[in-house]
């Protein structure tokens with residue numbers, strides 16, 4: 001019969017407000033476009049590509065380049081159309097009907113959706129009031145639900161708060177679930193759990209080019225894990241899902257990743273300045289962030305949202321979301337953009 005499969009009635013197509021804000025601080029992007037010198041290199045490479053041919057089906061060249069950066073082999077790497085594709089595929093491969101997927105809440109809103117799409121039971125575990133994680137509570141929930149997957153986001157979106165690497169190791173060491181650490185924002189933090197990959201076969205790390213490397217337009221992310229994990233997820237990934245233009249672009253950007261040091265340093269300077277300035281406003285709480293965004297809470301949040309919007313500043317309003325009452329997420333922009341934010345909220 002021509003009806004949607006069961007479970008879809010609880011989901012809505014993903015949508016964000018597609019307003020072309022003059023100042024866009026709503027999607028955790030890099031506020032600066034790719035440096036022109038790198039863009040030129042990319043465009044020269046793209047001009048040489050045969051557009052009539054399918055991309056390498058296994059993305060071997062980019063996998064090998066990334067693997068070398070970690071002392072791994074290409075078999076330990078999967079490439080996806082954004083890390084989104086990899087996280088979804090992972091839920092299909094290791095979730096499924098009758099299984100549970102555990103993740104802290106609030107965290108990246110797509111985790112629960114990927115779990116549902118995979119026909120698995122989403123099991124959100126509430127973070128502490130300061131958005132730190134109670135590892136024993138998470139492990140107990142995973143045990144009770146016999147979870148096949150635990151998704152951790154480090155640093156966490158949308159709170160910006162980090163999980164200390166020792167806490168992640170404690171979780172991985174004390175569960176039989178597959179633990180996936182989504183390190184979409186790790187470049188802003190500097191710490192990673194990649195060094196644990198050889199020690200724990202139940203660990204996988206997801207990364208993206210969309211944030212620190214400013215490549216959100218190209219849609220590319222990757223997973224690092226043991227070969228048995230990458231082989232299994234490879235079974236559910238679509239062939240040719242990452243196009244040849246993106247593969248070539250990502251390879252150039254990965255090889256030039258040191259060039260992003262200045263942009264990371266600028267983000268960190270601006271983040272500290274914004275944390276202090278916003279935190280000095282009466283009634284405002286700014287959570288400690290190691291990312292390129294800040295979670296800001298205020299009793300007068302709707303007035304703040306209105307002032308930002310009047311000045312053409314797009315932010316992400318979470319003020320009615322569970323666990324995020326009166327909170328908004330503001331991306332760290334350029335110094336001028338951040339100045340505009342401060343002027344708007346203090347007006």
Ligand code: PMP
Pocket residue numbers: 027028081082083084085108153157182184207208209210216219220221
């Ligand atoms: N994980 C987290 C925590 C994110 O915030 C995002 C993007 N907002 C993603 C994964 C997906 O990123 P992409 O698909 O662009 O790689």
